[in-house]
Amino acid sequence: MAKSDIRxxxxxxxxxxxxxxxxxxxxxGLTADVQQPGWYCRSCDEVLLEPAxxxxxxMAFLDLKAEADHLLSADEVRRVRRKLNLSQRAASDILGGGPRAFQKYxxxxxxxxxxxxNLLRVLDRHPEALDDLRDRRKGP
Ligand SMILES: [Zn+2]
Structure with a gap:
């Protein structure tokens, strides 16, 4: 075992x-089960977590927060974007949030x-509304 395997x-x-x-x-009030990687002591209850x-x-916490706050989860954002036939870049261009917004979500x-x-929820139910957003960008 390498010496970095034990601390x-x-x-x-x-x-x-x-x-x-x-x-x-x-x-x-919502809970989620996670698999927490980390350094675990063999003799006491101490746990050390590195940034990774x-x-x-x-990530699991963000999903839980989205659920508690009734926001779309990362997977739902991806599902709706794909349903609209948009690349991550195109979705950010048309819907806003910054150039890398969808990659980050x-x-x-x-x-x-x-x-x-909320916008994605509406587009999920009314995908044709995306055309209105596209057209608006051609204005002055
Ligand atoms: Zn210990």
């Missing part, structure tokens, strides 16, 4: 090793805003 526990001085354990996150470890569960880097979420 010393700051709490008890024991060995810590990489592991992935089930954990539960909660937001506004936190990122893994941050769908990779769970950024939470979709409420106006964007």
């Amino acid at each position: 010393t526990c700051p709490a008890c001085g024991g060995d810590m090793a990489r592991d992935v354990r089930a954990d539960t996150i909660s937001y506004k 470890d936190m990122q893994a569960t941050d 769908e990779s769970r880097t950024t939470m979709v805003s409420r106006p964007m979420s």
